[in-house]
Amino acid sequence: xxxxxxxxxxxxxxxxxxxxxxxxxxxxxxxxxxxxxxxxxxxxxxxxxxxxxxxxxxxxxxxxxxxxxxxxxxxxxxxxxxxxxxxxxxxx
Ligand SMILES: [Zn+2]
Numbered sequence: 001x002x003x004x005x006x007x008x009x010x011x012x013x014x015x016x017x018x019x020x021x022x023x024x025x026x027x028x029x030x031x032x033x034x035x036x037x038x039x040x041x042x043x044x045x046x047x048x049x050x051x052x053x054x055x056x057x058x059x060x061x062x063x064x065x066x067x068x069x070x071x072x073x074x075x076x077x078x079x080x081x082x083x084x085x086x087x088x089x090x091x092x
Contacts, residue, residue: 012059016052023048
């Protein structure tokens with residue numbers, strides 16, 4: 001079974017790709033637009049890029065290994081996974 005954190009990382013990947021695709025699409029589309037509407041199109045594309053950047057930061061946080069500073073004697077093993085009995089963090 002997938003861990004929730006892995007699912008969250010996959011969702012951020014899908015959303016990031018969707019926003020970047022929208023951004024590229026809009027930037028391509030506005031090439032033929034008049035200067036009045038072009039600014040709006042570029043602003044929309046920029047918003048998609050900003051959301052993608054935020055998702056990238058969120059993904060980096062999700063990928064960070066959790067820190068456990070409890071003593072080794074607090075470790076136990078459940079279904080092959082070593083974890084800390086104090087903070088419930090999966091280790092190794
Ligand atoms: Zn711990």
